[in-house]
Amino acid sequence: MNPRPSPVAQATFREALLRPDAAVPEGLGDGHGGPAGRRFAVYRNNVAVGLTDAVLEGFPTLRALLGEEALRAIAAPFLRAHPPSSPLMFRYGAALPAFLDDFAPLAHLEYLPDVARLDLALRAAYHAADATPLDPARLSELPPEALAGARLTLAPALRLLRSPWPLYQIWQLAHHDGPPPQARAEDLLIARPAFDPQVYLLPPGGAVFLQALARGAPTAEAAEAASAETPTPDLSAILGLLLQGGALTDMELPR
Amino acid sequence: MLDQTRPPLPPLPGVGFKPQHYLDLLDDPAPVGWLEIHAENYMGAGGRPIAMLRHLAERFPISVHGVGLSIGGEGPLDPAHLARLRGLCDWLHPASFSEHLAWSTHDIAFFNDLLPLPYTAATLTRVADHIDQVQEVLGRPMLLENPSSYLAFAESEMAETEFLAEVSRRTGCGLLLDVNNVFVSAVNLGLDPRAYVEAFPLEKVGEIHLGGHDEDADDAGRPLLIDSHGREVADPVWSLLDHVLTRSGPRPLLIEWDTDVPDWPVLAAEATRAASALERIPA
Structure with missing residues (x-):
């Protein structure tokens, strides 16, 4: 008889979720006897797409200034460093101004953190x-x-x-x-x-x-x-x- | 005490409310008889979202569908979030409250996605405890929704249907049967969707969900369906719905369309298709 499979802790799942290079946790299968493989990537992708969309929608002035591709390039490291701390997604991104302060690729656009603050203020006013x-x-x-x-x-x-x-x-x-x-x-x-x-x-x-x-x-x-x-x-x-x-x-x- | 005096959702088609359909719904909602909202979008202090919801609630029965409670989370439920749900239900008096058999929060990080659970005795105890807590705080029974699955846990000890039936038995909660999720999970994990329906405690179902899925493939080239809510409900899902309704009788039927949201006539046509499914239930 096989030993009882060890449980997949949510902490393990979470680590693998936010790091695209991390191995898929053991103990997750494809339902056909094989490992989960790229099936795990569905969750990875859902999380990345959901949080990226929240940044794109939540910062319309940054998006208009920089273009969608540039804002996606900011969102990718941002959402790994700062996943939401609340299920109220309309509040997501409060950490973005400080993140932009230290974001080397756009350091020459010193006004960007204030633009992010303006988008946050508009959202807060809306709600x-x-x-x-x-x-x-x-x-x-x-x-x-x-x-x-x-x-x-x-x-x-x-x-x-x-x-x-x-x-x-x-x-x-x-x-x-x-x-x-x-x-x-x-x-x-x-x-x-x-x-x-x-x-x-x-x-x-x-x-x-x-x-x-x-x-x-x-x-x-x-x-x-x-x-x-x-x-x-x-x-x-x-x-x-x-x-x-x-x-x-x-x-x-x-x- | 659980307050069971509120009128339940009517056994009619409903749609997930999107603000861009607000005027269409006030103008001519047929065949839509009720609306579902995502609780977390209406937890601000005021402004347009709350004003729209107040107005809609005068015209339609409302179902509140939570997407952020993390009922399957290893940690405790967030008391602040429970209090917000209570606050929303207190002023809105919804016909129904539902959440997912999933987790979305770990420590304080919220992933904005419905993540999967192993079906073990330990998970069962945790989920049942969390549901007891939700029902106590809200003062009403809730509905728990079956997930869409892309993978399986080696540690699982029971079938999903058995797990859901036992949660319902222990807590008294009702169930929300997402027929698209049944189809998606069955294809992805190589199960028989009709056998799933037959094993499901249909007498506990207070609401049915229908949504569109996308098609992809796994490493072995097997079909991998993605629960995207971004298109029309697929034909085999409509057939599976007939199979459900024949056994369950009429139920409130929700069309979910959350990404690439279409203009109102397209969504209304899906609701009309749901109305036809209700009409052809054998007597």
Whole structure:
């Protein structure tokens, strides 16, 4: 009588799954008395295709800039180094910006990690909680001193990205064509007026203003923080973008 | 206590919901009587996916099909994921919840694929424990789906049908019979698909799946079918479905089409074919 076949541990299966050069684990057969051979490759291939497709779909701006083949070439080592840590595939790829920081073949494209961050921010905004936007009239009807003391509530879909690269121009070029980007730092607001996240270029001081609001500072204090970065921040333009993007949901007035 | 008061899925054709078919489904869903969704795609906090699902749930019975629980995993079930499933079922009140006889997570790495299990006493105990836990958290019985197999474990001690029957007996869970998976596994492993059906506890089947497969070959040149869900259901699978329905009677029949998703009329034509299969069940 044959000895009882030893079990194939899932750890063994997993190792062989992610390494195309690894041997197929013993104890797996073809159902006809032979070894599993390339039948194991079906699982290998399913995993690689599934995760590669998730990268291609999840990073549309990277894909538009680099082309599908180049993004596949990034995805192949990425998915081996960073398989998903959750079954929520719409969150997959959070580690891609840091991976690109160290990805030697594209090291000359130093802005790529920020492009990946933008795609992640757009995805996060798409799935964020719903919230009813603040009626712009409530803001415009306020006397200036009341507005100064008001604390504005930011929408759950709002994301802020500060880049040392012309990220807004790069995003426009990728999706809508545009002139070659001019070298400068850009701050982006991602907001979701309805169901589709939008990308807005923040005027100087806008990012600092938003960071202060997110901390719970009243608008006057946020404006002061913005003035520390840029002499005359255009507050009405910043507030206009926030209203346009449905990025404000409420305000709390001082008693 | 298991809550069995919800109306079950109707014994009609259903389709796996794809967002690109949203307006078609609201406009004229015939012959589709219910929809299935992949649970993990609706676990965000809000936005369009949730809004669409809320709206569809007012019109259609919904089946929630999980693809990420890793019921066959060697490790414990992820309590955070179980809580998310509970949260989804709590607001959606689906007609059914189903998952796979497979594993997909090891440690914390999730492979986004349904990986195979050996049919041993140890696996049986583990799977049954996990199903008990799922049913307790969700407060409802679940359906467990038979996998598509490309290889066999030397350590297996029993047939898949015997394994599934015993899991169902121990846990009280129902079964989801994927007829395409039966055909794919039978061809790949040299088994008789009709014998599989005859050994399957059909009285436990709460839902049937149908999907398309691709054809490849193994090292020895034998046919190797791949469960791709990317084309029409193959003719021999429709014949096998007739064989099932003659024995089981009417059941909810789902068309799965997950890759290279076609325009609505193509998917609706598959659902119409499923409706014909239900109509020709001998009385």
